[in-house]
Amino acid sequence: MKSKQTTHALTALFAVLSLFAFSAHAATPPPNIIFIMADDLGPGWVDFDGSSSKINTPNLERLAKSGMVFTKAYAAATVCSPTRAACITGMSPAQIGLTTHIPAVAGKERPGPKGNPKDAESLKHLPLNLPSYARELKKQGYATAFIGKWHLAGEGANKTKDGVVNSDWHPEHYGFDSNIGGCAMGGPGKAWFEPYRNATIKNRKKGEYLTDRLGDEAVSFIKTHKDKPFHLSLWFYSVHTPIKAPRDLVKKNGGNAYLAMLESMDNAVGKVLAALDEAGVKDNTMVVFYSDNGGDKPTEWLADKKGSLLEGGLRVPMAVTWPGVIKPGTETDVPVTSMDFFPTFVHAAGGSTKDIPQLEGLDLKPLFQGENKLDRDAxxxxxxxxxxxxxxxxxxxxxxxxxxxxxxxxxxxxxxxxxxxxxxxxxxxxxxxxxxxxxxxxxxxxxxxxxxxxxxxx
CATH class of the missing domain: 3.30.1120.10 (Arylsulfatase, C-terminal domain)
Incomplete structure (x- = not known):
């Protein structure tokens, strides 16, 4: 009799413990995910990677110190459009067939020296039928937004009045609930200041600086969606040419407009970090900072620059914070690349990638948790x-x-x-x-x- 009573008691205890464990697991929401991308920013131009004392990016340094710095982060391509496509799809530019930047003037490619082979064919927009991490995150119940530079929506942006070549190729058709700033434009052109001449950004204040505006829109999205899992791709146009910044920041940086652009972008990142604090969601948010290719301004300790297959064209600054998962103040020298964001984001959200065989990226979570290798050799x-x-x-x-x-x-x-x-x-x-x-x-x-x-x- 005692044996049966004991058995029943143990069964009941295990049931309660199992229910408690399930409830505790269910009560832990998936992380919010913010993916911040700079444009044409190489290593050595932000505070967290041993840069010049003249650079003023304290918010990026704070982000890096609260998480992990990747000292061997690579872009999937030497120029912007293919890297952006690789990030969205988890596929290499070569597999996608989009291997160079989409021209701002239709049909205008960079000619090579006399006798050189002609360029290979490259797509002029991101195909709609390819995987998208935003679509996968929506399947997990995420609110999704794209704010900033897209440059995957057709060639010939410079011949348009508003940056739109074909709106069917804008971010909202790849799984993003909203889009502010994303069109065919590869740079702001003459419109760093409002009026922006970009159909996906409503003008609100003449003379407003584009980077400031994108930061404000990011804050608004966080405030609006703080009560459910959200994903934000905040892809700045900074520090793409032409090099222009607000006068007060240029003056503050000794007349150096490039350093002023960096500080402006850092200020926008600061707005995002403050908004996470204010919304009470900082402790359950993964924030990634990355760049789309090597710097247009070279890195002193790397060979060459944007456009080159040497390290200066491919290496980028990268830092990730994810409270409770990544130990603050950590660093890894394991090489990572653009395709890795897709599985990292989707798996963190509770999704699966097993039915997407074309993926070439790897989940970075093992590195986040202190391991020192990934399952690839090249x-x-x-x-x-x-x-x-x-x-x-x-x-x-x-x-x-x-x-x-x-x-x-x-x-x-x-x-x-x-x-x-x-x-x-x-x-x-x-x-x-x-x-x-x-x-x-x-x-x-x-x-x-x-x-x-x-x-x-x-």
Whole structure:
């Protein structure tokens, strides 16, 4: 009898404990997710990565100190549109077929030196049938918003009055509930100050600065959606050319408009962080800061700049905070890339990516939790386009550990660099390391074939 009573009592106890555990789990809401992207910002131009003392970005430094800094964050491409497409879809630019920036003037590509192969074909907008992290987050009940630069909506923006080539290719057709600022424009042109000449931003105050406005819109979204899970992609136009900023900030920065632009963007980030505090949701919000490609202004300790397949064209500043998951003040040197955001966001929201086989990214949560590796041994790039304003342009590239191979596609000689010994990529050691080069060539060839990469035309 006692045995039966004991059994019943234990069964009841386990049931109560199970219910308690389930309730505790159910009571933990999925995190809000904010993805902040700068434009044309390379490493060395924000406070958290050892930059100049003249740079004033305290809010980004605060964000970084409250989470993890990624010292080897890479963009999926050397220019903006393909990286943005890779972030949204979790697919490489080569697999998407969108491998260079979408031209502001229709049909105007960058010509190469005489005798160079012609550019490979590249899509002029992001196909609607591809995966989108915003759509996946909506499936998990998230409110979603896009604020800022899209540049995935057709060529020829400079010939329009309002930046719209085809509104069917705007963010709201890729899973975002709302869109402020996202159109075909790759830069603000002459409209850093209102009137913006952008059909997706309503004018409200003549002379208002675009970055300030985007920050205000982000705050408004947070306030409105604080009571349910939300996702915000806040993709600034800063620090794209033309280099312009409010007069007071330019004066504060000794007449340097570029530093003033950085401070303005940092002020907008500060507004976002303050809004999370005020809304009481900071402790359940993942915030990512990233850039779409290497800097238009070079990084002193990296070779080349935007448009190049050397490190200066591909490396970007990155920091992530996620209270309760990421230990403050941490750092990782594990290479990560644009496609990784898709699975990271979707899995954090409680979704699954097992039925999206074309994904090339990996969930970054193991790194967030202190692990020091991801389940891959290489990163790949493919830029089959002319960009003769930089040293290493048309070509493909692979990174494996400390080794990086550049394959010139007939334009530049192939090159192999050991980044640990030669971080500025000044010494081509291909001839001295034929076996290493051959292994990397084989792996790169396999990837290019797998994603059906388009090649330059002879």
């Amino acid at each position: 990163l790949f790039w493919h830029y089959p386009h002319n960009r003769p304003d930089v040293t290493y342009y048309m070509g493909s590239s692979i990174l494996m550990g400390d080794w990086k191979l550049y394959q010139g596609l007939g334009v530049k000689p192939d090159a192999l660099f050991n980044l640990k010994k030669d971080p500025m990529e000044t010494k081509n050691v291909l001839m001295a390391n034929p076996e290493q080069a051959e292994r990397m060539r084989g792996k790169l060839k396999g990837w290019l074939s797998k994603v059906n990469a388009k090649m330059p035309k002879s």
